Amino acid sequence: MTDCPFELPAEHRPPGGRHPEAPDPVPYIASPMLIEAVNLAIHLDRPLLLEGEAGSGKSQLARHVAATLGLPFYFWPVRSTSQAQDGLYSYDAILRLHDVHLAQLPGRRVGVKRHPQQPMNYVTFGALGRAFQVPECSAVVLIDEIDKADLDFPNDLLTVLDDPRAFSIREARLPPIRALHPPLVIITSNKEKGNLPAPFLRRCIYSYLEFPADPARLQEIIAAHGTAAAPRPAAETLEPALIDLAVERFLALRAQGNLFKPPGTSELLDWLRALGRAWGQRVGTADPAPIAALRDGTRLPFPELLFKQRVDWPRAAAGQAG
Known part of the structure; x- marks a missing residue:
């Protein structure tokens, strides 16, 4: 990968040059300024915030970086109801309660596929939660259209993206999950609700994708x-x-x-x-x-x-x- 423009340290690259969850290559022409922004985000271990016209290639950049570096790629499309917790994990308490009742029915204990006393059976990891658990290398996480969420959403992300990059599963008595390799987090914004909070902006590397008018x-x-x-x-x-x-x-x-x-x-x-x-x-x-x-x-x-x-x-x- 000598011709790769992205400067990811060797210790964070996947063994063999490509992770099984790396995306297929996508056609993308990154400008020198955009390549420099990605490398700064890697070097400083900060999220990369991208703004620009709709259809300018903000979201595709994350896939391009992951494909070029052979890193796993995880996509988190933000909605108006999204919370920062959703990117880590979700816990299905209703399903667990259902299994508790099902296990108590006479003759139905054999039919229970999930053991209600094991809370991890009801945990589904989000994009950041999955990225934190990749043991071999760093991962690329795309948080798409962050400004669709509540104004507290960006600042809540900081508690997870800052050192020590760890989170706990409240429903399980387990040690915190810590990222072995720092993920590259790329965030897109269309400014649908105005400017993002100042503390969040200070934490990010910022780049604006100009339309290629040439x-x-x-x-x-x-x-x-x-x-x-x-x-x-x-x-x-x-x-x-x-x-x-x-x-x-x-x-x-x-x-x-x-x-x-x-x-x-x-x-x-x-x-x-x-x-x-x-x-x-x-x-x-x-x-x-x-x-x-x-x-x-x-x-x-x-x-x-x-x-x-x-x-x-x-x-x-x-x-x-x-």
Whole structure:
């Protein structure tokens, strides 16, 4: 792994170079600044907080890092009802009570699969709880859209992520579970409820994912995802000249500056897939139809893939491009 850009110490890497729970490689182009942010989070043992436009690749970065380093990957999608405890473990007291009653029924003791006197039979570990228990190496944990939860949620996480990185299971009389290897925690935020608490922000490494407005960088991202943004049969791939024209039209659309929700890289890749399906190599750059459809001032093909807000839809219907 000599060409790996992420600087994880050898003692925290998996034996053999890849953990069984490591994700498959994902197409991702990380900027030098983003790579540096990941390495700082590893070196300083701090969570990495990512902000940026929806569809800018915040969540995919965690999978990319885990796949590149061969580390196990655990995903924690945050909801409005999420608590910090959920990332460690959950305890099913109702199921245990059910098993207690079932065991007391005449002739039913044999049918009880879980012993009610063993509380660990009713514990399910969350993403952080699982990451703490990986004995061979560090793990990557993605805490996705942290701002969906209550305002106390981020600060409650600090008690777990700070040293000594340990937690206890209240329902079982067991020693605390301590992380043998520090997990790399990557947190995404869309600022749905405003700024995160200051104590939490002080604890994190922060990075903002800028939209790659440079055409050459967009082309690099497209190439990483395959011809026409996805591996497709040859008949459904776009010619390079048409991809160039589509990227030009897409950037002109974003440059308007009057869209409530500008399309991001995720929308661009989906749009190119649709264009490849519709045109592909069945038509060439000499064909006037696809060229006219991508020129400024004409109706935009497949606007439903680019415009995701009602206030932007009239512009789609009018075919505005810049």
